[in-house]
Amino acid sequence: RNVIEVAPLAYMRGRTLNDAFIILDESQNTTIEQMKMFLTRIGFNSKAVITGDITQIDLPRSTKSGLRHAIEVLAEVDEISFNFFHSEDVVRHPVVARIVNAYEAWEAADQKRKAELAAERKREAQEQEQK
Numbered sequence: 001r002n003v004i005e006v007a008p009l010a011y012m013r014g015r016t017l018n019d020a021f022i023i024l025d026e027s028q029n030t031t032i033e034q035m036k037m038f039l040t041r042i043g044f045n046s047k048a049v050i051t052g053d054i055t056q057i058d059l060p061r062s063t064k065s066g067l068r069h070a071i072e073v074l075a076e077v078d079e080i081s082f083n084f085f086h087s088e089d090v091v092r093h094p095v096v097a098r099i100v101n102a103y104e105a106w107e108a109a110d111q112k113r114k115a116e117l118a119a120e121r122k123r124e125a126q127e128q129e130q131k
Contacts, residue, residue, distance in 0.1 A: 009034050018043035027067040028052035029059055035066025055103070 009030065024030070024038055027050045042048050052067040059065060074080050087100040 030066035
């Protein structure tokens with residue numbers, strides 16, 4: 001019996017992982033279907049840890065991350081929990097935390113700009129309709 005097995009997601013279909021500690025790394029790059037397939041492999045007396053960073057998704061824009069979807073779908077399911085890390089949890093060079101903070105601030109400001117632009121366009125369209 002193997003103590004440690006490294007297996008790609010493609011080889012998980014049809015398996016049941018009993019008596020196992022299962023790690024899915026870089027899960028932000030799974031599709032919804034891949035994530036569901038992985039999660040449904042968990043067998044008796046097993047634990048699963050799924051890691052990923054939803055700010056580093058490499059999927060095409062039209063493909064929703066399986067990790068992002070799982071967070072939404074499974075948030076209220078008993079015996080499932082999520083832990084989120086933030087810039088203060090960075091254990092790399094101190095400048096990395098500042099980089100993360102800078103990106104988060106830029107993304108928040110960008111979302112605000114986009115929302116304001118959308119609201120302005122909506123107002124302009126309404127004004128055009130009234131004329």
